[in-house]
Every structure is written in C-alpha cells, then in structure tokens.
Amino acid sequence: MNNFNFYNPVKILFGKGQISAIADEIPAGARVMVTYGGGSIKKNGVYEQVMTALKGHTVIEFSNIEPNPHYETLMQAVEIAKRQQIDFVLAVGGGSVVDGTKFIVAAMEFEGEDPWDIMTKRVPVERAVPFGAVLTLPATGSEMNSGSVVTRVSTKEKLAFSSPFTFPKFSVLDPETTFTLPLRQVSNGIVDAFTHVLEQYLTYPVNAPLQDRMAESILLTLIEEGPKAIHNPQDYDTMANIMWSATMALNGVIRVGVPTDWATHYIAHELTALHGIDHARTLAVVLPSLLRYKGKEKREKLLQYGERIWGVDAGTEDERLEATVMATVSFFESLDIRTKLSDYEVGEDTVKTIVKRFQERGVKNLGERADIQIDDVQQILMMSL
Amino acid sequence: MNNFNFYNPVKILFGKGQISAIADEIPAGARVMVTYGGGSIKKNGVYEQVMTALKGHTVIEFSNIEPNPHYETLMQAVEIAKRQQIDFVLAVGGGSVVDGTKFIVAAMEFEGEDPWDIMTKRVPVERAVPFGAVLTLPATGSEMNSGSVVTRVSTKEKLAFSSPFTFPKFSVLDPETTFTLPLRQVSNGIVDAFTHVLEQYLTYPVNAPLQDRMAESILLTLIEEGPKAIHNPQDYDTMANIMWSATMALNGVIRVGVPTDWATHYIAHELTALHGIDHARTLAVVLPSLLRYKGKEKREKLLQYGERIWGVDAGTEDERLEATVMATVSFFESLDIRTKLSDYEVGEDTVKTIVKRFQERGVKNLGERADIQIDDVQQILMMSL
Numbered sequence: 001m002n003n004f005n006f007y008n009p010v011k012i013l014f015g016k017g018q019i020s021a022i023a024d025e026i027p028a029g030a031r032v033m034v035t036y037g038g039g040s041i042k043k044n045g046v047y048e049q050v051m052t053a054l055k056g057h058t059v060i061e062f063s064n065i066e067p068n069p070h071y072e073t074l075m076q077a078v079e080i081a082k083r084q085q086i087d088f089v090l091a092v093g094g095g096s097v098v099d100g101t102k103f104i105v106a107a108m109e110f111e112g113e114d115p116w117d118i119m120t121k122r123v124p125v126e127r128a129v130p131f132g133a134v135l136t137l138p139a140t141g142s143e144m145n146s147g148s149v150v151t152r153v154s155t156k157e158k159l160a161f162s163s164p165f166t167f168p169k170f171s172v173l174d175p176e177t178t179f180t181l182p183l184r185q186v187s188n189g190i191v192d193a194f195t196h197v198l199e200q201y202l203t204y205p206v207n208a209p210l211q212d213r214m215a216e217s218i219l220l221t222l223i224e225e226g227p228k229a230i231h232n233p234q235d236y237d238t239m240a241n242i243m244w245s246a247t248m249a250l251n252g253v254i255r256v257g258v259p260t261d262w263a264t265h266y267i268a269h270e271l272t273a274l275h276g277i278d279h280a281r282t283l284a285v286v287l288p289s290l291l292r293y294k295g296k297e298k299r300e301k302l303l304q305y306g307e308r309i310w311g312v313d314a315g316t317e318d319e320r321l322e323a324t325v326m327a328t329v330s331f332f333e334s335l336d337i338r339t340k341l342s343d344y345e346v347g348e349d350t351v352k353t354i355v356k357r358f359q360e361r362g363v364k365n366l367g368e369r370a371d372i373q374i375d376d377v378q379q380i381l382m383m384s385l
Numbered sequence: 386m387n388n389f390n391f392y393n394p395v396k397i398l399f400g401k402g403q404i405s406a407i408a409d410e411i412p413a414g415a416r417v418m419v420t421y422g423g424g425s426i427k428k429n430g431v432y433e434q435v436m437t438a439l440k441g442h443t444v445i446e447f448s449n450i451e452p453n454p455h456y457e458t459l460m461q462a463v464e465i466a467k468r469q470q471i472d473f474v475l476a477v478g479g480g481s482v483v484d485g486t487k488f489i490v491a492a493m494e495f496e497g498e499d500p501w502d503i504m505t506k507r508v509p510v511e512r513a514v515p516f517g518a519v520l521t522l523p524a525t526g527s528e529m530n531s532g533s534v535v536t537r538v539s540t541k542e543k544l545a546f547s548s549p550f551t552f553p554k555f556s557v558l559d560p561e562t563t564f565t566l567p568l569r570q571v572s573n574g575i576v577d578a579f580t581h582v583l584e585q586y587l588t589y590p591v592n593a594p595l596q597d598r599m600a601e602s603i604l605l606t607l608i609e610e611g612p613k614a615i616h617n618p619q620d621y622d623t624m625a626n627i628m629w630s631a632t633m634a635l636n637g638v639i640r641v642g643v644p645t646d647w648a649t650h651y652i653a654h655e656l657t658a659l660h661g662i663d664h665a666r667t668l669a670v671v672l673p674s675l676l677r678y679k680g681k682e683k684r685e686k687l688l689q690y691g692e693r694i695w696g697v698d699a700g701t702e703d704e705r706l707e708a709t710v711m712a713t714v715s716f717f718e719s720l721d722i723r724t725k726l727s728d729y730e731v732g733e734d735t736v737k738t739i740v741k742r743f744q745e746r747g748v749k750n751l752g753e754r755a756d757i758q759i760d761d762v763q764q765i766l767m768m769s770l
Contacts, residue, residue: 001625003400008393014642015388207622210606210630217598224594237592240386244642245595253638257399257629 001208001257008252010144011170014244016236018172019049019134022090023056025170026132030088031058033081035101037065037093044180046136050092060084065093068272068279069100071116071152078107078115081129089131091168094185095140095192098133102148102166105129118161119150125163132170136177138243139189139280141196141250143171151273158273173247175239186233186242187335188280190226193246194219194331195264195283202291202301203259203368212304215254219309221245226335263366264290267377270354277344284332284339288325289383293376295321297369341384351381386593386642393637395529396555399629401621403557404434404519407475408441410555411517415473416443418466420486422450422478429565431521435477445469450478453657453664454485456501456537463492463500466514474516476553479570480525480577483518487533487551490514503546504535510548518556522566523628524574524665526581526635528556536658543658558632560624571618571627572720573665575611578631579604579716580649580668587676587686588644588753597689600639604694606630611720648751649675652762655739662729669717669724673710674768678761680706682754726769736766 013021026032032054041047051059062077081089081104091101105128107115117123135143142148147162178186201215222245228238248254267290268282277285295302299321306312306324315323329339338344358374366372372380398406411417417439426432436444447462466474466489476486490513492500502508520528527533532547563571586600607630613623633639652675653667662670680687684706691697691709700708714724726732743759751757757765 001400001622001629003403004397006397006399007395010392012389012391012641014391015386018388207626209609209626210602210633213602213605214599217595217602220598221595237386240642241592241594244386248595248599256397257625 002206002259004256006252006256007164008144008167010167010251012144012173012247013170014173015240016174016176018174019046020053022050022132022134022170022172023053026054026057026088026090029057031060031084031086033060033062033077033084033086033089035062035065035077035089035091035093035097035104037063037067037097039063040180041092041136044136044177046092046134046177050090050134054090060086065097065100067096068149068151068158068276069096069103071103071150072154074100074103074150075107075115077104081108087129089129091131091133092136094135094137095142098135098142098168099140099148099150101131101133102128102142102146103150103161105131106161106163106166116152119157119159122161125161125165128163128165130169132172133168134172134174134177135243137181137185137189138178138239138246139185139192141193141247143168143173144247144251149269156273158269173243175236175243178239178243179234181233183230183233183336184278186229187226187337188278189246190222190229190242190335191284191332191337192280193242193249194222195280195287196249197254198287198305199261199264200255200258202298202305203261204298205300206258208258211254211256211258216308218245218249218254223309223331226331230335259368261368263372266363266366267354267380270357271344271346271350274350274353275344275346277346281337281344284337285341285344285384286380288329288339289380291325291328292322293380293383294367294372297371341381348382348385351378351385354381387591387644389641391637391641392549393529393552395552395636397529397558397632398555399558400625401559401561403559404431405438407435407517407519407555407557408438411439411442411473411475414442416445416469416471418445418447418462418469418471418474420447420450420462420474420476420478420482420489422448422452422482424448425565426477426521429521429562431477431519431562435475435519439475445471450482450485452481453534453536453543453661454481454488456488456535457539459485459488459535460492460500462489466493472514474514476516476518477521479520479522480527483520483527483553484525484533484535486516486518487513487527487531488535488546490516491546491548491551501537504542504544507546510546510550513548513550515554518553519562520556520558520628521562522570522574523563523624523631524570524577526578526632528553528558529632529636534654541658543654558628560621560628563624563628564619566618568615568618568721569663571614572611572722573663574631575607575614575627575720576669576717576722577665578627578634579607580665580672581634582639583672583690584646584649585640585643587683587690588646589683590685591643593643596639596641596643601693603630603634603639608694608716611716615720644753646753648757651748651751652739652765655742656729656731656735659735659738660729660731662731666722666729669722670726670729670769671765673714673724674765676710676713677707678765678768679752679757682756726766733767733770736763736770739766
C-alpha cells in the first residue's frame with residue numbers, strides 16, 4: 001500500500017426529509033446565496049423545501065448555472081455575491097451546480113487578477129466562503145469532495161481544481177429529490193460514478209485488498225441497482241443506493257493508498273468542451289479504448305475486475321481482457337449510453353483538434369504510470385471513432 | 386436504507402515515516418502533553434520519532450495509561466494538564482491511550498462537578514482541548530472516531546461516551562510501529578476489528594447493499610491478512626492492510642443507514658471490568674452465544690454472512706446458521722483467542738454478578754431491535770460458560 005493522507009470533513013445528511021435540517025447547519029444571520037440550474041428544482045418541490053428551511057435568513061438567488069458550468073456565468077455570481085456581502089452559499093442541484101459553487105466561493109476570496117488563474121496557473125486556493133449543498137442528481141460525487149471542473153466558453157477549455165477549502169460544510173442527499181430526473185440523467189449518473197471507481201481501481205496492484213474490495217462493492221452495487229433505477233426511478237431504496245454509491249465513488253475512501261489513472265477524464269473533458277456531449281457519455285466513449293490500449297499495463301487489475309465483477313474466468317488472457325472490456329461496454333449500452341464517437345457524430349477532425357490543443361497546452365504523462373503521451377491519446381481516440 | 390448523518394473530520398496520515406508530519410499538524414507554540422502507556426514506545430523507536438517531530442514545542446509527558454484506561458489515572462493527567470496550561474494533547478499508543486486521551490481532553494474543559502458524570506449521567510461534552518494520535522496498535526478504531534471507553538477501578542465500571550468534539554484532529558498510522566507488538570495484541574486487534582464489523586453488519590436487512598459489501602470487504606481482508614500477521618508480524622503490507630481495516634471497521638463508513646447491535650460489546654465490557662480479561666477476548670466469548678441466541682432474529686444477515694464470507698451454502702437453515710457461528714469461532718481460535726468463559730476461569734458466579742449489576746443500573750433494550758433484556762443477557766452468558 002502506498003502512503004496516503006485522507007481528510008474529508010463534509011457532513012452528510014442523508015435521507016428523506018433531510019432538507020429541513022439545513023436550518024441547523026447554516027450560521028444564524030448569514031446572508032445566503034442559493035445557486036441552482038435551469039429551474040427543475042422549482043417543479044419538484046426542492047426549491048420550496050429549501051426556502052422554507054432558510055426562513056429567517058436573507059436569501060439571494062442565482063440561477064441558470066449550466067451543465068458543465070461556465071466560468072463566464074459563475075463570475076457573474078461572484079460579482080453579485082460580493083456586492084450583496086454574501087457569507088454562505090447553498091448549492092441546490094447536481095454536480096454542475098456544486099462544482100460551479102466551489103468556483104464561486106473560491107473566486108469570491110481570490111486576491112489575484114483573474115480567478116481563472118486557479119485553473120490555468122494552478123494558483124492555490126487559500127480560503128473560500130463557506131458553502132453547503134442540496135444534491136438532486138447522483139453522479140459526480142462533488143457533494144463530498146473538494147474538486148471542481150469549470151468550462152470557459154470563450155476558449156472552449158474545461159479544467160479542474162481542488163483545495164482543502166472547497167469541501168462543502170454539509171451536503172443533503174435526499175433520494176426523493178431524484179424522482180423526477182430525466183432517465184438520461186439517471187443513466188449518465190450511473191456511468192459517471194462507475195467510471196470514477198474504475199479510474200481509481202483499474203491501475204496496477206499495490207497490495208491493497210481492502211481498497212480493491214471497496215471499489216468492487218460500489219461497482220457491484222451500481223450494476224445491481226442501475227437497471228432497477230432505469231425501470232423504476234421512483235423506487236426510494238434503489239435511488240438511495242445509487243445516490244450513496246455515487247458519493248462513495250469519489251469521496252476519497254477508495255482512493256487511499258492506491259495509484260489512480262484519470263486519463264479517461266482528462267481526455268473526455270475535451271469532447272464536452274468541443275461538442276457539448278454529456279460528461280458521462282464522453283467517459284463511456286474514451287474508457288473502453290483506453291482500457292484496450294493499456295490492456296498490457298493494466299493486465300492484473302483488468303483480469304481481477306473481469307473475474308470478480310463480470311465473472312470472466314475462461315479463455316486466454318487476451319480473450320478475458322477483451323471480454324471484460326466488452327462486459328463494461330454492454331453495461332453502458334444497456335443504460336442507453338453509446339460508446340463510440342460516431343454515435344455522437346464526432347469524427348477524425350475532432351481527434352486532430354484535441355491533439356493540437358494538447359500540444360499547445362503541453363499535455364504529457366497522463367495515467368497512473370504517467371506514460372500516456374499525446375501520441376497515445378491520438379491512438380486511444382482513433383480507437384473510439 | 387435508514388436516514389443517517391455522517392461526519393468524520395479526522396485527518397489520517399498513513400504510512401511509513403509519517404510521524405514526522407505531525408510537526409505540520411500541531412499549532413506552532415502549542416504546549417503539548419504527550420500521553421502514552423507502559424513505555425513500549427521507548428523500545429521501538431516511536432517515542433524518539435515523536436519527540437523529534439515535536440522539537441520547538443514545550444512538551445509534558447504523561448505515561449502509564451493502562452489497558453482499559455482508568456478514570457483515576459486519567460484524572461491525574463487532567464490535573465497536570467490544567468496546571469501546565471496544556472493546549473494540545475498527543476496520544477501515542479493503542480486504543481486505550483487514545484480513548485483515555487479523549488476523556489482527558491473532554492474532562493479538561495468540563496465545567497460540572499465530576500467528569501465521570503459524562504459517562505454515568507450522560508452530561509454532553511460541549512468542548513474539548515484539541516488532540517491528535519500516533520497509533521501503534523491496530524484494533525479499536527478509536528484513532529478515527531469520537532468514541533471512548535473508560536474504566537473506573539473503584540466501582541469496577543467500564544463505560545463509554547462520545548462527542549463531536551472528541552475526534553482526533555489527526556491520526557498517524559504507520560504500520561512499522563506495529564512490528565514489535567506481542568502476538569497476543571496483534572490477534573486481539575484482529576478479533577476486535579472483526580467484531581466491530583459484525584456489530585454493524587449482523588442485524589437485519591434494510592436494503593443497503595453497498596454498506597453490506599463494504600462490511601464484508603473488511604471481514605474478508607481481516608480473514609486473509611490475519612493469519613499472515615500472526616506468522617509474519619513484520620511484513621509491512623500485511624500490517625498496513627490490518628491497520629487500515631481496523632480503522633475502517635469503526636470510522637462510521639460501514640454504519641451509515643443501517644441498524645447496529647453493540648450488545649456484545651455492552652455485555653463483554655463487564656467481563657473486562659470484573660476480571661481484567663482482554664477486551665477482544667471478552668468479545669470472542671460473548672459474540673458466538675449472542676449470535677446463536679439471536680439466530681432467528683438475525684437469520685437473514687447471518688445466512689448472508691455465512692455464504693459470502695465463509696462459503697456456507699449447504700444444509701438446512703439451522704445447520705447453516707450453526708456452521709456460520711462455528712466458522713467464526715474457528716477463526717478466533719485459529720488466532721489463539723479462546724471463546725469460552727471457562728477458558729478464562731470465569732464461572733456462573735460472574736454471570737450472577739453481571740445480572741445484578743445490570744439490574745442495579747437498570748439496563749434494558751440492548752441490541753438492534755432493543756429486545757435484549759437482562760434475562761436474555763443471563764442466558765447468553767450461560768451459553769458461554
């Protein structure tokens with residue numbers, strides 16, 4: 001096992017009716033900005049529950065945060081929040097709203113010239129306005145970690161940051177808030193969480209059997225509960241199990257002491273930045289090709305994954321590797337998530353564009369062995385056409 | 386799944402060489418009290434590493450904290466710490482030192498008459514002096530939770546408390562610190578951690594498959610790594626896996642949203658209080674009888690445990706239940722932990738004494754269904770004779 005530090009101070013309030021509990025978590029007298037997206041929370045009763053819980057606070061609303069939240073939009077929120085002397089922000093929505101809110105609270109306290117430097121120049125975030133979250137979409141895990149991904153429209157860049165100061169103070173996970181989600185978002189969420197686990201699991205063995213089994217626990221649960229959610233998205237227990245699985249997939253627990261990959265995410269972000277394809281779908285496109293391309297290096301973990309998760313235990317090693325990747329692909333496809341670039345009308349031109357962007361950005365050394373270079377990225381993407 | 390709140394802000398510094406990192410975790414200029422036990426840390430190099438890391442701080446030492454730490458001893462530490470205006474305490478040792486230190490830091494800020502009221506009158510702990518831990522014995526999980534068990538010698542009471550203010554600020558888990566442990570403590574630790582998992586797992590199903598699998602992950606890892614540790618206690622990876630398993634067993638992660646039992650612990654504490662039997666050994670005595678006595682109520686989870694952990698999948702239901710309990714007993718015995726009261730020269734007199742103490746204390750409603758009464762305790766203990 002590798003050395004590690006683990007720290008996660010997020011308080012989780014899980015279950016039906018928990019939105020009302022935020023009243024006890026936000027400092028009395030705080031001026032609260034509520035951030036949200038396109039307004040679905042006004043249709044499913046979440047907005048009302050939040051506003052009832054916030055009675056007694058001065059509340060400012062900031063809505064219309066997009067999927068893959070835009071720097072340009074978030075900077076408007078920063079300006080309003082500063083002007084209104086906001087001292088607590090409450091994100092209500094899915095991973096985009098939570099990610100966007102992390103950028104807002106960091107940018108509010110940023111002292112340099114442009115908060116975008118947090119992403120491009122890696123200027124460390126050394127403080128942030130406190131914030132909490134009411135999650136309405138199980139997927140990204142942002143509700144229980146300190147990471148954030150923001151897109152700059154003007155430059156078509158999608159970049160990440162994290163900081164010990166951008167953990168939510170609390171997150172409410174009420175499975176009932178997911179009952180009215182479009183199925184597309186439910187299946188996206190399952191694939192997103194599943195891929196988060198694989199990024200931390202399909203690397204190379206370091207004798208960390210507990211972490212392996214915990215990762216496998218999440219995978220098995222998503223495989224078991226995923227199809228149920230698609231067929232019966234208002235089943236409380238099913239959605240509760242998916243919601244908690246998605247959170248556990250990226251709250252740091254399964255990552256401790258093991259190598260992690262994240263090349264799939266890094267490459268896939270470009271497809272969203274360039275074409276606006278749903279995040280989970282870009283992962284489903286890149287991951288299978290990356291696993292095949294790196295089959296030799298990931299051999300031991302891929303074989304373990306195939307056997308323990310998909311029951312692949314027969315054939316030559318090559319056959320088992322391919323059967324394992326195909327089982328993963330079939331799972332994604334069974335959730336109505338396509339896995340080829342052509343399914344999204346993306347062709348070789350985009351591969352060239354991504355390669356060019358990576359060259360300009362000087363991208364190198366991706367993956368758990370830091371051995372994925374731009375040429376490799378090109379080949380992986382070509383395999384996904 | 387049941388509703389739950391989860392909060393665990395302990396920072397974990399895991400791996401070889403991590404003791405030196407405490408220098409960054411303790412506030413500059415803090416007056417530090419280092420608490421420890423019988424002095425084994427002076428023989429294995431841990432004391433030296435800690436003192437090197439604390440250079441620049443005023444350091445007061447308080448040693449001789451016993452296994453099952455005594456209220457009487459801890460109150461001496463409280464007096465010294467107050468007199469010396471200590472503002473950070475560093476526990477160096479196993480669960481007893483960490484538990485004892487939790488009581489010390491709570492008692493230092495206690496404003497009532499006698500801090501023992503925290504245990505007996507359930508006076509809530511509303512603040513505490515900050516503290517950290519350097520763990521040298523994987524077992525209790527105290528390094529990553531807020532709970533503590535303290536023994537009062539004069540009354541032979543062993544009682545527990547917890548508070549959101551008694552989480553360690555950080556805990557160092559360096560597997561190398563365990564290399565010189567007596568085998569008796571290694572096997573005690575494995576059985577202690579294993580039983581912690583079972584207390585949170587062997588109850589009744591609430592449709593929480595992820596929590597079940599995570600609990601099973603710890604059990605399987607302890608079963609796999611436990612015998613290795615007994616045969617080769619200086620194997621770094623083995624001890625690392627046991628250390629992390631013991632921490633994960635009681636840091637709250639597997640408990641979320643599920644019922645928990647704890648009757649075994651509650652009953653077993655009496656055996657330590659009355660006869661000084663090692664904590665883990667008292668668990669190994671009580672648990673099998675409790676599982677048999679409650680076999681009907683715990684049926685579904687016991688069968689799942691038997692099948693997934695011990696491969697018990699044949700025979701009538703009663704046969705499978707008994708085979709499952711026997712597999713657990715065999716595992717404990719394989720680690721040289723005896724499972725009968727007679728193995729510890731304890732007889733029926735002690736059962737009577739415990740029953741009388743429970744009657745005086747008005748004990749009732751133990752277990753996940755709150756259906757274990759004093760009569761049941763008596764029968765469980767009689768089955769363990």
